[in-house]
Amino acid sequence: MRIAINGMGRIGRLLFRRLVNDPSFTLVAVNDVMDTDNLVYLLKYDSLFGKFHADITLEHGSICTGNKTISVLQQDHPSKISWKQLDIDIVLECSGKFTTKAGAAAHLEAGAKKVLLSTTGSADIPLMIYGFNHHQLNEAVDVLSPGGCMTNCATHILYILNSIGIESAQINILHSYTSRQQLVDTWHKQFRRGRAAAESIIPVEIDLSQSLERLLPPLANRIAAVSTRVPVTNGAMADFTVQLKAPATRHEINLLFETAANTEYKGILAYSTDQLVSADIKGDTHSCVIDNTLTSVIQKQVKLIAWFDNEYGYTSRMIDWLQCWKKFID
Structure with missing residues (x-):
């Protein structure tokens, strides 16, 4: 399953660290308006979770670590990104800016198949808590809030x-x-x-x-x-x-x-x-x-x-949701 992260704050960066070498997923791209050198620095050094476990560098506009290469984008709106061209299955919406149905739908219009928020979205987005009502997930759900x-x-x-x-x-x-x-x-x-x-x-x-x-x-x-x-x-x-x-x-x-x-x-x-x-x-x-x-x-x-x-436990549930969604991804 091909994953992209939109918004590289605390949750986005921790998800990067946890997903980049997870064999269940392919982390394809990240998007954030911050300077890319600063982004790599913040991925490499974390005051809570320590130094990144492997070398991490910025080469030709991509983040490289081990044998993985992850594209780095710097767009302020999903409509400016071609998720379709990158063949993205799920966007992890971690910017906190696109948490309404209309806002999250911009990722779908850009070609992503599904959108998983990193917060409680607006009332028009299904609110599902993993371990409580995750069995209600079905193929028709294309934007999901996993709560906070x-x-x-x-x-x-x-x-x-x-x-x-x-x-x-x-x-x-x-x-x-x-x-x-x-x-x-x-x-x-x-x-x-x-x-x-x-x-x-x-x-x-x-x-x-x-x-x-x-x-x-x-x-x-x-x-x-x-x-x-x-x-x-x-x-x-x-x-x-x-x-x-x-x-x-x-x-x-x-x-x-x-x-x-x-x-x-x-x-x-x-x-x-x-x-x-x-x-x-x-x-x-x-x-x-x-x-x-x-x-x-x-x-x-x-x-x-x-x-x-509040960070590691929560990103664990987001990863659970990715696993849960795999059966609905072609």
């Missing part, structure tokens, strides 16, 4: 807890700071996002509850969520406070997730009995890791903590 890292964590947890019954859920995602925050105080329409990311614990507005209600309609108007950005560069801790419809015990809740991790959610959800911190989760491929040491229950109220690597 927080949605991939929260969907599974709420679905499993709803086997008992959920009255309400409050979610706080303690999340590493991101490129949409600032190093020094500056203007932002969300005032707090404009504050220096490495100097404060910063609550930010997120649309997680809307996404979860799309996926779990019975929980409409029962979910609230906020993300609290903390001064670390990787990892997240999801803090769930859930009011159940029936009393439960700590043992029952932990057993519910331990069983899920060892059966139908194996590879998606993990279960840990260790006393974890965020550094322990770097490079973890799961959408969420339940920390059983932090589960607490008071009658019907459950406090549940889950960890996830």
Whole structure:
């Protein structure tokens, strides 16, 4: 399957590193408006995941590593790219700019067969979470949103807890700071996002509850969520406070997730009995890791903590989607 990446930010570059030598795929091209020398530098050196495992150079407008040659494009819009000429099966839309049906369709009009977003797209794009409703994928779907890292964590947890019954859920995602925050105080329409990311614990507005209600309609108007950005560069801790419809015990809740991790959610959800911190989760491929040491229950109220690597775990699900889509590609 022939892959192209549009947008070489954090997710695009990590996908490059993971796909370039994956025998299941052929990474054909990447597109980003940044200077190509800078792009190669950022692929070679990464502050989180270290130096690239092999030599990587820029030769005649292409990135070369090992025996692989990947074309580098510098267009600001998909309509200026001939994906058809490059025989691209799937474009990984990682720029964050073409997340509506009409925007993503520009890749299809340019000749790509399918488009996989790296975020939650607009309401007219199917929202599917791998491990939850991925079985709904069919040949007719040509643009897909796999949700965001927080949605991939929260969907599974709420679905499993709803086997008992959920009255309400409050979610706080303690999340590493991101490129949409600032190093020094500056203007932002969300005032707090404009504050220096490495100097404060910063609550930010997120649309997680809307996404979860799309996926779990019975929980409409029962979910609230906020993300609290903390001064670390990787990892997240999801803090769930859930009011159940029936009393439960700590043992029952932990057993519910331990069983899920060892059966139908194996590879998606993990279960840990260790006393974890965020550094322990770097490079973890799961959408969420339940920390059983932090589960607490008071009658019907459950406090549940889950960890996830917001970059590595999320790109793992995107790669799962590529594998899932292979059967629909000629």
